[in-house]
Amino acid sequence: MHRMLTKYPIWGGLLLLALFILPLLLSPYGLSLLTQVLIFGLFAMSLDLLMGYTGLVSFNHATYFGVGAYTVAILAGLGLNNFWLSLVLGISIPVLLALLLGLLVLRSSGPYFLMITLAFGQMIFALAWRWRTITGGDDGLAGIPRPDLGLPMSMWKAQNFYYLVLVFFAFACLILWKFIHSRLGKAIVGVRESETRMQALGHNTWGLKYLSYIVAGGFAGLAGVFYVYFNGFISPQELNWTMSGQVILMVIIGGAGTLFGPVVGAGMIIILQNLISSHTERWPISMGIIFILCVMYLRDGVVGSALKLRKKGRGNL
Amino acid sequence: CGTQVDNSKDPIKVGLLVPYTGVFTSNGVDITRGVELYLNEVGYKAGGRDIKLIKEDSQMDGQVGLQKTRRLVESEKINILAGVVSSTVAYAIRDYVVANKVPFIISNAGACDLTREKGSEYIFRVSFSNGQYEYPEGNYVYNKLNVRKVVVMAPDYAAGHEKADGFMAGFKAQGGQIVQEIYPKLGTTDYGPYLTQIKNADAVWVHFSAADSIKFVKQYAEYGLKNKLPLLSSGDLVDESSLLGQGDSAIGIISALHYSAALTNPENQKFVKDYTAKYGEGPNMFAEQGYVTAKVIVKGIEAAGGKVSDSKLLLDSIRKVQFDAPRGPFKFDAKTQNVIFNTYIRKTEKINGKLVNTVVETIPNTADDWYKGK
Amino acid sequence: MLRLNEVHAHYGESHILHGVSMKVEKGSVVALLGRNGMGKTTTIHAIIGFNPPTKGEILFNGTNINGFPPNKISRMGMALVPQGRRIFRSLTVKENLILGFRNNKIKDNHNLERIYELFPVLQERAKQLGRNLSGGEQQMLAIARALMTEPEMILMDEPFEGLAPTIIKDIGLKIEELKNSGLSILLVEQNIHFAAKIADYLYIMNKGEIVYGGTPEQFHSEEDQWKRFIEI
Amino acid sequence: MKALETKSLTKHFGGLAVLQDISMTVEVGERRAIIGPNGAGKTTFFNTISGVIKPNAGEIFVFGDKVTQLPPFRRARLGLARTFQQNNLFVNLSLLDNINLAMPPNQAKMTPRDFLDNWGWWDKSTIPVKEFSYGEQRQVELLLALAQSPRLLLLDEPTAGMSSVETNKITTMIRNLSREITVLIIEHDMDVVFDFADRITVLNYGRVLFEGAKDEVRSDERVKEVYLGSVD
Amino acid sequence: MELSEIVIQTLNGISYGLLLFLLAAGLSLIFGLMGIINLAHGSYYTLGAYVGLVIIQMTGNFFVGLMGAAVVLALLGIVMERFFFRKLYKRELDQVLLTFGFAYLFMDINKWIWGGVPRSLPKPTFLEGSISILGEAFPIYRFGIIVIGLGIAVLLWLFLEKTRTGVIIRAGVDDKEMVSGLGINIKLYFSGIFALGAFLAAIGGVIGGPIIGAYPGLDFEILVLALAVVVVGGLGTLKGAFWGSLLIGFAETFGKAIFPDFAMFTIYVTMALILIFKPSGLLGKEES
Numbered sequence A: 001m002h003r004m005l006t007k008y009p010i011w012g013g014l015l016l017l018a019l020f021i022l023p024l025l026l027s028p029y030g031l032s033l034l035t036q037v038l039i040f041g042l043f044a045m046s047l048d049l050l051m052g053y054t055g056l057v058s059f060n061h062a063t064y065f066g067v068g069a070y071t072v073a074i075l076a077g078l079g080l081n082n083f084w085l086s087l088v089l090g091i092s093i094p095v096l097l098a099l100l101l102g103l104l105v106l107r108s109s110g111p112y113f114l115m116i117t118l119a120f121g122q123m124i125f126a127l128a129w130r131w132r133t134i135t136g137g138d139d140g141l142a143g144i145p146r147p148d149l150g151l152p153m154s155m156w157k158a159q160n161f162y163y164l165v166l167v168f169f170a171f172a173c174l175i176l177w178k179f180i181h182s183r184l185g186k187a188i189v190g191v192r193e194s195e196t197r198m199q200a201l202g203h204n205t206w207g208l209k210y211l212s213y214i215v216a217g218g219f220a221g222l223a224g225v226f227y228v229y230f231n232g233f234i235s236p237q238e239l240n241w242t243m244s245g246q247v248i249l250m251v252i253i254g255g256a257g258t259l260f261g262p263v264v265g266a267g268m269i270i271i272l273q274n275l276i277s278s279h280t281e282r283w284p285i286s287m288g289i290i291f292i293l294c295v296m297y298l299r300d301g302v303v304g305s306a307l308k309l310r311k312k313g314r315g316n317l
Numbered sequence B: 001c002g003t004q005v006d007n008s009k010d011p012i013k014v015g016l017l018v019p020y021t022g023v024f025t026s027n028g029v030d031i032t033r034g035v036e037l038y039l040n041e042v043g044y045k046a047g048g049r050d051i052k053l054i055k056e057d058s059q060m061d062g063q064v065g066l067q068k069t070r071r072l073v074e075s076e077k078i079n080i081l082a083g084v085v086s087s088t089v090a091y092a093i094r095d096y097v098v099a100n101k102v103p104f105i106i107s108n109a110g111a112c113d114l115t116r117e118k119g120s121e122y123i124f125r126v127s128f129s130n131g132q133y134e135y136p137e138g139n140y141v142y143n144k145l146n147v148r149k150v151v152v153m154a155p156d157y158a159a160g161h162e163k164a165d166g167f168m169a170g171f172k173a174q175g176g177q178i179v180q181e182i183y184p185k186l187g188t189t190d191y192g193p194y195l196t197q198i199k200n201a202d203a204v205w206v207h208f209s210a211a212d213s214i215k216f217v218k219q220y221a222e223y224g225l226k227n228k229l230p231l232l233s234s235g236d237l238v239d240e241s242s243l244l245g246q247g248d249s250a251i252g253i254i255s256a257l258h259y260s261a262a263l264t265n266p267e268n269q270k271f272v273k274d275y276t277a278k279y280g281e282g283p284n285m286f287a288e289q290g291y292v293t294a295k296v297i298v299k300g301i302e303a304a305g306g307k308v309s310d311s312k313l314l315l316d317s318i319r320k321v322q323f324d325a326p327r328g329p330f331k332f333d334a335k336t337q338n339v340i341f342n343t344y345i346r347k348t349e350k351i352n353g354k355l356v357n358t359v360v361e362t363i364p365n366t367a368d369d370w371y372k373g374k
Numbered sequence C: 001m002l003r004l005n006e007v008h009a010h011y012g013e014s015h016i017l018h019g020v021s022m023k024v025e026k027g028s029v030v031a032l033l034g035r036n037g038m039g040k041t042t043t044i045h046a047i048i049g050f051n052p053p054t055k056g057e058i059l060f061n062g063t064n065i066n067g068f069p070p071n072k073i074s075r076m077g078m079a080l081v082p083q084g085r086r087i088f089r090s091l092t093v094k095e096n097l098i099l100g101f102r103n104n105k106i107k108d109n110h111n112l113e114r115i116y117e118l119f120p121v122l123q124e125r126a127k128q129l130g131r132n133l134s135g136g137e138q139q140m141l142a143i144a145r146a147l148m149t150e151p152e153m154i155l156m157d158e159p160f161e162g163l164a165p166t167i168i169k170d171i172g173l174k175i176e177e178l179k180n181s182g183l184s185i186l187l188v189e190q191n192i193h194f195a196a197k198i199a200d201y202l203y204i205m206n207k208g209e210i211v212y213g214g215t216p217e218q219f220h221s222e223e224d225q226w227k228r229f230i231e232i
Numbered sequence D: 001m002k003a004l005e006t007k008s009l010t011k012h013f014g015g016l017a018v019l020q021d022i023s024m025t026v027e028v029g030e031r032r033a034i035i036g037p038n039g040a041g042k043t044t045f046f047n048t049i050s051g052v053i054k055p056n057a058g059e060i061f062v063f064g065d066k067v068t069q070l071p072p073f074r075r076a077r078l079g080l081a082r083t084f085q086q087n088n089l090f091v092n093l094s095l096l097d098n099i100n101l102a103m104p105p106n107q108a109k110m111t112p113r114d115f116l117d118n119w120g121w122w123d124k125s126t127i128p129v130k131e132f133s134y135g136e137q138r139q140v141e142l143l144l145a146l147a148q149s150p151r152l153l154l155l156d157e158p159t160a161g162m163s164s165v166e167t168n169k170i171t172t173m174i175r176n177l178s179r180e181i182t183v184l185i186i187e188h189d190m191d192v193v194f195d196f197a198d199r200i201t202v203l204n205y206g207r208v209l210f211e212g213a214k215d216e217v218r219s220d221e222r223v224k225e226v227y228l229g230s231v232d
Numbered sequence E: 001m002e003l004s005e006i007v008i009q010t011l012n013g014i015s016y017g018l019l020l021f022l023l024a025a026g027l028s029l030i031f032g033l034m035g036i037i038n039l040a041h042g043s044y045y046t047l048g049a050y051v052g053l054v055i056i057q058m059t060g061n062f063f064v065g066l067m068g069a070a071v072v073l074a075l076l077g078i079v080m081e082r083f084f085f086r087k088l089y090k091r092e093l094d095q096v097l098l099t100f101g102f103a104y105l106f107m108d109i110n111k112w113i114w115g116g117v118p119r120s121l122p123k124p125t126f127l128e129g130s131i132s133i134l135g136e137a138f139p140i141y142r143f144g145i146i147v148i149g150l151g152i153a154v155l156l157w158l159f160l161e162k163t164r165t166g167v168i169i170r171a172g173v174d175d176k177e178m179v180s181g182l183g184i185n186i187k188l189y190f191s192g193i194f195a196l197g198a199f200l201a202a203i204g205g206v207i208g209g210p211i212i213g214a215y216p217g218l219d220f221e222i223l224v225l226a227l228a229v230v231v232v233g234g235l236g237t238l239k240g241a242f243w244g245s246l247l248i249g250f251a252e253t254f255g256k257a258i259f260p261d262f263a264m265f266t267i268y269v270t271m272a273l274i275l276i277f278k279p280s281g282l283l284g285k286e287e288s
C-alpha cells in the first residue's frame, strides 16, 4: 500500500530465485518441509487478502482449502486423475461455495463476521465428518496419487513436485500482487479503512468485499489442491477451525497486509514447529513463548516490522 | 531404507508416533511409558545392537502425523515405526509407510481396515481391531446375563461406529434386539438430554473413552440410571485412568477388553509391580499395549539376529513372535498380522477402597474374524 | 495558575513544539490562536498529559505536572474540551455526563440539573447514544462533560465548532460568568475577532512557537506585528 | 433542470421526527445554504439525500432521476458528492491514496497530482492522513468530495475547524467553482453563508421554517429568534 | 415427547444454558465489554478447574476450592493485563497472536503439572444425588448450577448497571485517553475488569468441574463455546451473553433430543441463523 513497497517486487524476485535453487541444497525432508511452506504460504497469502487488505478476519478459510482438497480426492476416488480437470474443479468448487456463503456472511463484520464464518466452517466440517460415503468420514480419504501432467517427469519425485508447486505459487503471487495493486485492490483497502466513505465516493463496497472473499476462497482452493496431492490424503481435520486458526497465525506473524509476509509466517510456523517438536515434547510452551515475543517485539509481524525498519533507516516518510 | 548397508554397530532406530497434546494425550503418554518400561528391561538392546527410541508428537492430526513420519523416515532413517493412537493418523501415514517399506507396529489405532482391506505385510497391530472384543461381549451379555433389549451409544466417529457394530453383530447373532442407537458428538459435555430419552431396554451398551468416559459415567449415575439399567461397555469406558475420575459411579459396569490391570497371571503381576514402581501409578490397557509393542519389536529383531535391513527376514520374524504378555498369550494372526488375544469380560468393583476391573469371564483366542460371518 | 516554560513536544520522531512558554492567570481567559497545524492542539495535549512534553516545565498551581498521567492532572482541577468533541459514542448522553462527575454516586443529580439548565437539549436527549447526536449537540455535550468535573481550569480546543450562533452567544455569557467565579480558561479559537472579544490575553502560535502575546488592546493596535502569522 | 428535488421527505428516529415533510428544489448551478439550530435535521437531510439513511416517506430526485431507493454508491455515480460533518477519511492511507480513491477512473479531468498541486497540497501527499492536524483533516475531507468531480456537491460545515485564512481560501474556491456544479452547504458561520449562498433554507425542528434570498433571511424575525439571535 | 420428558428436557436446557453462561461470563467482560480478543479464556477456565481441584483435595471443602481458584486466577489476570494486554488495546490481531501464545503455554503447563489423565472435580456433598420429578430423575447439582448461574448473572448485572464501572469501561473502550482526561484511572479499571473476567472463568471451571472435568484440550473446547455464546448474544451486553447462553443451551438440549443425528450441527446452525438475521447478535447494537 505504501510507496515503499514499490521495491518489493525486486525482493520478491530474489526470494523466488532462492526458492528455485534451494531444493538442490536440501535434504529430502527439508524439501518436503519447503514444499509445505509454499503450499501453506499460498494459503496464508489468500487469507491475507481478506485479513490484511479487506479487514475481514475469517474463521473458515480452511473450508475453501479443504473443499479444494476434497474435490481432488473425490475425483481421484472416481478414477479421474486428470490434473487440469482436478485443478479447475479444485478451484471452481471453492469459488462457488464462496459465492454462496459470501451472500450470507458478509452482512456481519468484525467479531460477528469471525463467528458467523466459524459457524459455517464448522457446519461444513461436520458435513465432511458425517457424510462417510463421499468423504470417508473422520478417517478421511487416502491414496490420492500425485498428478500426472503428461510430462516426461514423475510427480512422485519430490523435486519435480516441488517445482510444480513453485510454478503455481509464483503465478499466484503475481496475480495476487497485480490484484492488490490494481484499482480494485486499492478500493478494497479503502473499504477496510472506511466503508461509508467509499460508498459516498461511488464504490460498491459490498461488491468489493464479496469479490475479495471469492478471490481469497479460490486461491485457498488452489492451495488445497496441492496440499492433497502432496500428502496423498485428506481428512475433516483440514476443514476444522483449528486449521483456519493456524493460517490466521501465519498471517499475523508474517504481517497482515504485506501479502508476502504471510509466506514468511507460514515458513516460520511450519519449520519452527517441526524443529522444536522433534526435540522436545514441550513444544507448545516454546511456540507459545515465540508467539508472545513476536507480539511484544515485532509490532507489525516479521515482514511488516522489517519494512518499518527499512523505512526508518532511510529516514524519510 | 531397506537399501542401507547393515552396520551392526549402529543403533537400530525405532520411531514412536503418539499424541502428546490434545484430548488423547494420556494415551500417548501411557503407551510411551509401556514402551520405555520394556526397553529398560532389556537395556535398550536387541539382537546384540542398541535400540534408539525417537519420539514424535502426532497431535492427533493426520497431516501432522504424516509430516512427523516423513521426518522419522527421511531424516532420522528409522528402521521400525511404532505407536499411533488415532485411526485417522494411521490411515494418513499408511500409504507412505508401505511405499517406503517401513515395518509399522500399531500400538492402538483400531480401524478395522488397517488389517483388512488396507492391510500390508508391513503393518502389524498389537492392540485390537475395533469390534474384536465387543463382538464376543455381545454374545456374552445375551447368553450369560440374559439381556434381550439394548440401547447402544457411542461417539460419532469411525471407531465409535465400528465398535458399536461389533457389539451389535455379536448381540444380534444370538437373537438380541437393539432398541435405539445414539451417536453423540465426540467431546459432548452434556449427556443429560440423551439420558433422559433412554427407555424400554434391559441394558445400555456404550463406548466412550478418555474425558468423555468420565463425563458419561458420572452423568449416567446422576440421572438415576445406574440403579435402573445395567451399563455394559467396551473396556475403554472404565480404563484404569478413568476410574479415578468416575469414582463410585463406575461400580457395577460390565466391560470387555483384551486386558485388565487386575489379571493375576505372573507376567501381569510383574508388569503392574514394575510399572507402578517406576511411574507411581498403575498401568492401563495403553501402557500394556506400549509394553507389548516394545516386546514385539525386541523379539522380532532378536529372531532376525539384528539384521533389520533384511526386511523380509525382519517381517517374517515379527510375524512369528509369540510370548506370554501381561494380557496373557500373545500372537499375531498370520494372515492379517492383527493380534489374537483373550477377551476378558470384566466387572468394575471396589476392592479395599480401590476401583478395579475384576475379570469374570475369559474368552480365549479372539481373532478379528467376526465380520466374515456377516 | 498555569505556566508553561520552554515546552518541547514530539509526535513520534517529529518535533512539534519548540520551546513554548506562556501563562494563564487565575480567573482569566487566555486565547491561543494560529493557523491549522501550528501546534495548538499539541500544546493542549501536552498540558493535559495526553502527550507529555519531552522537555520543559508545566506548572499548575505551582506543581510541575509534566509527566503526570492525565487522570491525575484532571483530578488537580483541570478539564478538557477536546478538539473534534471526542464524546463517548456508545454511551448515552447521561452516561457521558456522569463520567465527569467526581462523586461516585450516580444518584446525586445536583450537577446534572445545572448542566441541563445550560443545555436543555441534552436533557431531552439524555437517553440517546452519543453517536446519534447531531454535531452541535455533541459539542455541547463535550463542554458539559468538562464542566461536570467542576474544574478550576478548562482547556477548550475550538469549543464553538459547529454551534449555532445563538448557542455561541449563550456560552460566551456562561464563560464570562465562570470566569468571574474564578475559573481560568485556555481557549483555542480560529475566529480572531471573537477571541479578542472574550479573552483577557492572546497568544499566537506559528510552527510550534509562540510568536506573539498581548492584551486585546495591544492586539488591536499591533496588527502589523501578528497579521502575517494568521492571514499572510 | 433541477439538480435536486425532494418531495415530502420524512424521517423519524423512534419517536423523534427529525425531518417532516420536506419538499425542496435546487436548480442546477445554484449555491444554496441550509442553516438552522443544532439538531434541526440538516445533517440528516444530507444523509437521506446521499443514501446513508433511508427516509420513512417521501421521494428524492437527483438531476431528474428518482434515487430514493438507490444505495449511496449509485447516487455518487450520478455525480453526487458529499462531505461529512465528522471527518470520515482513510486515516491510515497517504493523502495521495485518499485522493486516488476519490477520483473516478476514466472521466477524471486531471491527475491526482495536478489536483493536489492545484489545491496546494502536493508536498504533503505522501503523509498518512492520521498525522495531519484536525483542521488539516477537515480540509482533506473537502478535497475528497471535490476530487470526485461532482455535479451536485453537499458540504456539511466545510469550514468548521479551519483557520480564518483557510476559511477564506475555501469559500473563494468554492465560489469560483464552475456554475455547472450545484452546491448545497450547511454552515453555522454566517459570514460564509452570506458571502457564498444565492438562496438560503432555514430548517427548524425538521421543518422548513423559511426559504428565500439572503437579504430576506437576515430580516426575518422568526429566523432571528430561533437561530441568529438578536443582531448586534 | 411425554410431559415428564418435556419438563426434564426443559430443566436440562436451563441448567446447560446457565452452565454455558458461567463459562462465558468472564469472556463477556474481557471480550464483550473490554473488546480484548482473549483466546486464553478457555485456559483460564481449565486452569481454574485444576487449581480448584488441588485446593479441594487439600482442604476437602468445595467452596474453599472455588474461592481459592478464583483468587489465583484473578491474580494471574492482573499480571497478564499489566504486562501484556495494556500495550495491546485496539490491536486485535496482536491480541489474537498473544493470547494464542498463552493458550499454548498454559496448555503445556497444565499437562506438565497435572498430566494428561482426565480429572473430575467432586461435588459438595449436599448437592449429590438426584431427585424425582414426575417420575424422572434429575440431578440436584444441576439445580445448584441454575441457582449459582442466576446468582452470578444478577450480581454482575447489578455491578455493571448500578455502579459507574460499566459506564467507565464502555467509555474506555471508545476513547481511553479521554476517560483519563476526566480524572478516571482507566488502567486500574481495565486491570480490575480483566481480573474479574479471569476470576469468573475460574468460578466457571470449578462449578462446571463436577460435570465437565478438566483434561487436555478442554481449553479450546470451552473457548469456542464461550465465544459462541458471547458473540451470538451481542458484544458488550451482559444481557446478551445471558440470553445467548440460554438460547444455545436450549437449542443444544432439544437438538439432542429431537435430532440426535445432527448434534454436531446444532450449535453452529443456531449461531449462523441468529447472525444471518441479526448481524450484530441477539442484543448487540448495530453500528450506524
Ligand SMILES: Nc1ncnc2c1ncn2[C@@H]1O[C@H](COP(=O)(O)OP(=O)(O)OP(=O)(O)O)[C@@H](O)[C@H]1O
Pocket (backbone or CB within 6 Å): C125, C128, C132, C133, C134, C135, C136, C137, C162, D013, D014, D016, D018, D036, D037, D038, D039, D040, D041, D042, D043, D044, D045, D085, E288
Ligand atoms: N440515529 C439517530 N437516532 C436518534 N436520533 C437521532 C439520530 N440521528 C440524529 N438524531 C437526532 O436528530 C436530530 C437532527 O440531527 P442532525 O444531525 O440532522 O442535526 P443538524 O441539523 O445537522 O445539527 P447540527 O447543526 O448540530 O449538526 C438531532 O436532535 C439528533 O439528536
Ligand SMILES: Nc1ncnc2c1ncn2[C@@H]1O[C@H](COP(=O)(O)OP(=O)(O)OP(=O)(O)O)[C@@H](O)[C@H]1O
Pocket (backbone or CB within 6 Å): C011, C012, C014, C016, C034, C035, C036, C037, C038, C039, C040, C041, C042, C043, C083, D130, D131, D132, D133, D134, D135, D136, D161, D163
Ligand atoms: N498523530 C500525529 N502524528 C504525527 N504528526 C502529527 C500528529 N498529530 C499532529 N501532527 C502534526 O503536528 C503538527 C501540529 O498539529 P496540531 O494538531 O497541534 O495543530 P493545531 O494547531 O491544533 O492545528 P488545527 O488548527 O488544525 O487543529 C501538525 O503539523 C501535524 O501535522
Ligand SMILES: [Mg+2]
Pocket (backbone or CB within 6 Å): C040, C041, C042, C083, C157, D133, D134, D135
Ligand atoms: Mg488543533
Ligand SMILES: [Mg+2]
Pocket (backbone or CB within 6 Å): C134, C135, C136, D042, D043, D044, D085, D156
Ligand atoms: Mg449537522
